[in-house]
Each structure stands twice: as structure tokens, then as C-alpha cells.
Amino acid sequence: MNKIKNIVTLPSIESIEAEAASWITVLGREKVTKADMSELKLWLKQSERHRNAFNELTDLWDNLTILKELDDIAESVSTLPDLHSIFWQRRSFLAIAASIFICFIISGSLYWQHLTEFNQQAQLITAVGEQRTVILSDGSTVQINTNSQLEIDFSRDKRIIRLLKGEAYFTVAKNKQRPFYVYAGGGLVQAIGTAFNVRLKLFDEIEVTVEEGLVALATLVKKVPITSSNIELISSSAPETETFLAELSAGQSTTFSHTVEKIELIQTPALNRKLAWRQGVLAYANEPLLKVIADISRYTNITIEIADPSLRTLPIAGYFRVGEVEALFDSLEITFGLEVKRISKNYVRLSTKS
Amino acid sequence: MSVIMKVFQENEIALKRFIQRFTSASHNVDDFAQETFLKGFAAELRMQINEPKAFLFKIAKNVVLTEVRKDARSPRGYLKDIDDISQILDENQATTEDWLDGRKKLILFSKAVAQLTPRCREAFLMRRIDNLQYKQIANRMDISVSAVEKHVTTGLLMCNKYLRAQGYKPSEFGAAIKVVKRTPKDEYKKMVKCDE
Numbered sequence: 001m002n003k004i005k006n007i008v009t010l011p012s013i014e015s016i017e018a019e020a021a022s023w024i025t026v027l028g029r030e031k032v033t034k035a036d037m038s039e040l041k042l043w044l045k046q047s048e049r050h051r052n053a054f055n056e057l058t059d060l061w062d063n064l065t066i067l068k069e070l071d072d073i074a075e076s077v078s079t080l081p082d083l084h085s086i087f088w089q090r091r092s093f094l095a096i097a098a099s100i101f102i103c104f105i106i107s108g109s110l111y112w113q114h115l116t117e118f119n120q121q122a123q124l125i126t127a128v129g130e131q132r133t134v135i136l137s138d139g140s141t142v143q144i145n146t147n148s149q150l151e152i153d154f155s156r157d158k159r160i161i162r163l164l165k166g167e168a169y170f171t172v173a174k175n176k177q178r179p180f181y182v183y184a185g186g187g188l189v190q191a192i193g194t195a196f197n198v199r200l201k202l203f204d205e206i207e208v209t210v211e212e213g214l215v216a217l218a219t220l221v222k223k224v225p226i227t228s229s230n231i232e233l234i235s236s237s238a239p240e241t242e243t244f245l246a247e248l249s250a251g252q253s254t255t256f257s258h259t260v261e262k263i264e265l266i267q268t269p270a271l272n273r274k275l276a277w278r279q280g281v282l283a284y285a286n287e288p289l290l291k292v293i294a295d296i297s298r299y300t301n302i303t304i305e306i307a308d309p310s311l312r313t314l315p316i317a318g319y320f321r322v323g324e325v326e327a328l329f330d331s332l333e334i335t336f337g338l339e340v341k342r343i344s345k346n347y348v349r350l351s352t353k354s
Numbered sequence: 355m356s357v358i359m360k361v362f363q364e365n366e367i368a369l370k371r372f373i374q375r376f377t378s379a380s381h382n383v384d385d386f387a388q389e390t391f392l393k394g395f396a397a398e399l400r401m402q403i404n405e406p407k408a409f410l411f412k413i414a415k416n417v418v419l420t421e422v423r424k425d426a427r428s429p430r431g432y433l434k435d436i437d438d439i440s441q442i443l444d445e446n447q448a449t450t451e452d453w454l455d456g457r458k459k460l461i462l463f464s465k466a467v468a469q470l471t472p473r474c475r476e477a478f479l480m481r482r483i484d485n486l487q488y489k490q491i492a493n494r495m496d497i498s499v500s501a502v503e504k505h506v507t508t509g510l511l512m513c514n515k516y517l518r519a520q521g522y523k524p525s526e527f528g529a530a531i532k533v534v535k536r537t538p539k540d541e542y543k544k545m546v547k548c549d550e
Contacts, residue, residue: 018507071400073396262409
């Protein structure tokens, strides 16, 4: 700090500002000593210009609190849908609808146990709120989250999983001779001896989170234009070109469809929260209510409406058991002070308590 | 300077032209561009961005389409010509303006922070956004506590300098926390929301 007491020349505004800024930094220390405080008082007494500089920078420092909003904005960007996909969303919806229909027909003739040592074909479906774990013929494990649907198609030289809907966590048994692929939406995830989570989101976006090992991501482009006559072909085995996009390693997560624009590095606590569904728990650390409700809605048939727009950003922290929606409503009412109004058996409206 | 800010500045004209393709004359292209920067910068702070240019264009498209869609959905579109309603809306314009002011402030401050050097910005934001103690920041950045304090001090000074160069005085921003009162306009917005 300014220890020189007998300054002849007037200090420039810049040096006064620099000193004021360092004082503000000092005041931000965990412990501010009495000596610091009395020195600051002396410093402020020097002139009006000192006091002005100090006040001005303190105001600025306080005003900069607004930057905290950047976190919420970053959150909204990370869930941003790929708008390109909206245009073919309708067509792909048809394709999926058709493929589900076909699957229903086929599933009658499918057996759940594996047919030979290598081959395994099966269709796994979970209802809303249901979770299940299945051990596959190769020793890999798949944990399936609520409202999901996947197809297993194992052959001698390949292990293929198609995630048609929802979310699943894969713990892959190592086998270099039989690569493990997960197809989801317009993308492909190749596991390289690893544990990872794949979630098919709106607009055919695929969210991949890796807990162990390494995965490679690719995008698929169908060569054949989709028409009503070849839809069946397309949904199952149309020729596709794969374009390698990126590699993800442990602790990384991304959402992609045609391109990988950003890869998020996830700290362990956030990673654990993201994958907490596997323990039947949903965990949140100050996520906005809008996101929490969107998430919880995946596990229940109850429609939850946030009536008050200002509530959408309300930060929510806590653990909720999957399937215990009532407990969530209770805690929103008691802990967060919201009004939870049951409009009908399957419709709940959240609003600010009036 | 942050990568997003650099790429934004390099492509600002192209971005605005791109935005113009989706908007009508009633929209302010510059506002959309600024909003795009803001979102890009916010994202940059929290994740690794591989293709900043493509990323910014994607955000721009999203920003514009969200806004255009909102306009198309809002009953205000139908009510525009009815004098009574527009008067009611005008009387309560204050909250929207408050919001806009807040947004402008956020964009301006983000730019101020974006022009800091990466290490300085990192330390400054860990202090200002994450409320970390200097010691915690020092540990994370693997530098000394006094180096952290230096970064934080420099950060504040440089932000101040940037704002002054842009023609703003920190004192003009007034108090940091504004209590926004609920106005009939909010009630109106709530109504609109329910209708959606």
C-alpha cells in the first residue's frame, strides 16, 4: 500500500485507482486485520479523489455480481437443441414410429435368452418410472432408465445396441475382437472397454457421459432418401456412412447429433449427480426448477406445470428418490415455499404462494 | 482476450448478416448479435468449445428463432392494434426496460471480463462468480496467494478501464441489487404463460 506519506506531486488518477483496487482485494481476504482497516482509513482521508476512486470501484465490484447469471446462461446453452435436426425431426419420428411398430411384430417371435454363445437379439423396454438392469450374453451390463427402449443385436464379430428411446448406462466387457457399438438417433458411440451413459434427447440429440475408459463418437448419414416404401429398410439396415467426430474420455460429457461443438469436462460431484439415476436417485445442486421438473417428468405420468415464469430459474438442491414424486411435491411446498396445486389426478400446477 | 470474444469480433459482420436472414425489419440485429456473444461467452466459461465459429452461428440461429417463435405465439401480436391494451402495456413498460437494462449491463460486463488475459480472468471469476477464497484459487491455479490477489486487483482495474473506454461510468449503474416489484405487466405475462 501507499506508505510514502510526503508526496509532493499529485498522484495520477491511475495510481489512485490501482491502490483503491488493491484495497478492495485486501477487503476480500478471509481475514482482514485491524491494521489493514486503520491503514485504509488513513488512505481514504488523503483526498476526495481517493474516496471517489474507492467508492467507484466498490460499486463496480458489487455490480459485477450480475456475472453470476452467466452460469444459468451457460446451462441454457448446454441444453440447446441442434436446430438443424428440427427439419428432419418429423421424418425421423415417422421412421422411429415405424420401427417401433415393426419391433412389436417381431418381438412376438423373439426370445429373451440368448440363442447361441455369440448371438443375442432382444428388445428391452422400461415403462415410465421403471428401471432395470440386464446382464448381456457377453458379460456386459446395461442399466436402463425410465421410459426407454433398446434393441440388442449381438453377433459373432460385433456387439450392437440400438437405443431407440430414453437412457441407459453401459458397463462394457472388454473384447477387442467384438467391438461394442451403441446407435442412438443419428449418432454412434463406440466403446473401448469402458463404462458410459447414453441418453437420447429431444430432436434426436445424444448425450454421452463417460465414467471410465474411452469412447469414440460418430455421426451417421443415411445414403438413401427416406420414402414411405423404404422406411422399413431405413429404420433397420439402410447403408449409412459414419463420420468420426470425437473421442471422449473419463469425466467428459457431450451432446451431439451431427457435429461435436463442445466437450464438457465434468467434475466428479457433477458426474455422480448426472449418473445418480442408477442408484434410483435424482440429485441436484442448484439446478433451475425448470430443468429439475423436465428431468422428473421423465419418471412420472403426472404433468407438472410451472405457472409462474419467475419460478423457472429457482435453484433447487437435493436428492429425490425415483418414483417418489409426492415427496418431491412435499419438499417443494415445505422447503421451497411453493404452492403445489393438484388440478387433477395427473396434473399438478406449481406457483408462488400467494 | 477470450476465444469467443475474438471469434465474435472477427465474424461480427458475417454473424449479423446471418441473423438478418431470419429476422424482419422490426427486430434489432445488433441486440441478437450481442445476445449471441453473451451466450457463447457464458458457455466458454464452463465448457471446452472446439469450434467456436460454428458454435456462435448455432447460438445465433437459436437466439433468433426462439425470439421469432415467441413473437408468433404471443397474443400481443394480435393485440397490437387495440389501443386500450397497448396503453396498458405501455404504462407498465418499466419492468421490461429493467430487464433490458440488466441484460445490457450483463453483456457489457461480460465483454469487460472477456478482454482480460485468460489467467487473470480465471482468477477474477473464481473470486467474483464462485466466491472462492484467494487460497482456494491459488490451489486450483497452482500459483501463490499474492499472485491471485494481483490477478483479482488487475481484473477489477482493467474492467473499470474498459467500461470507461466504452463511455460508461461505474457509478451510472447504481445499486447492484434492484428489488423488482411485481407489476400488472408480470401478471399479464403470467396469464400469457398459462395460455401457452
